[in-house]
Amino acid sequence: MTTTDTLELRMTRVLPATPEQVFDAYTDAEKQKIWFSILDETPGIVEITVDLRVGGQQTAVWGPDRDTLFHETQTFLVIDRPHRLVTESSGGGPDGSSMTTRVDITFEAVEGGTLMTIVQSGFPAVEVRDFFGQEVWVGALDRIEAFLVRQ
Template sequence: MTDTATHELVITRLFDAPRELVYRAFTDPDQVAAWFGPVGWSVPRDSVDMDVKVGGHQRFTMVNDDDATMNSPVSGTFTEVVENELLVGEETADNIPGLPAGTKFSLRLEFHDEGGKTRLVLRQGPYTAEVEGMAREGWTSSFTKLDALLAA
């Protein structure tokens, strides 16, 4: 019996940086390349192409640091954009273990001011329970790299 894609990943995370800086880390191609991807994976800057507006796109490729033949392209379209507050988009999964190629899922990022810090609320899915767990682990690992970037 296979698990159906009914699970939504929800992560709430407090970053020790102003909301504008955290938002920029998700929307500036140089910064996305500097932190995105779990530890052991990187995003080559030349793979990042972003047009952050409603109907715009976000495309890049995560590459395994030890084996460049292992990669995961990301391709999304922005459906809602409120500068420094909200990013909503739809993505198509390719090369994601546990998901058939072409699977569509949504990503919602809310940026809340918490007295000079930023509370990020991330919602992504739907996923199977297994893929939701892998996505949670990947985001959590990526956020350690984002913490370091924001502290610099």
């Protein structure tokens, strides 16, 4: 039997920048506004606010148009810049779906840049976890990497 406690996703990517630069790209609202849409052919909607302190929140709303918006609120549980970030993430999509997960990210200096390791747990179903592993995080990491390379 699988429970949401056991539905964990673990991903890694080496990004071409220092841990400080990667941490800041991931947590700074103005930088996020750039990388959220850096690979899009047509600009969409990206609205982000960040209160980067334990207990603070990051709120993001994004999508191709006002009728197709995704939303996420992350509450910061642990902030150890530039080494680790832990959040509780609650979000949903235009179809009305929603979920809450825990996201634990580490940033480790390695040859060639920073090893970013994401561990996300609490998925409601294997299919949702796999979608995040194959689509959501891959897309986010591709965008962050493109942002870092262009800086």
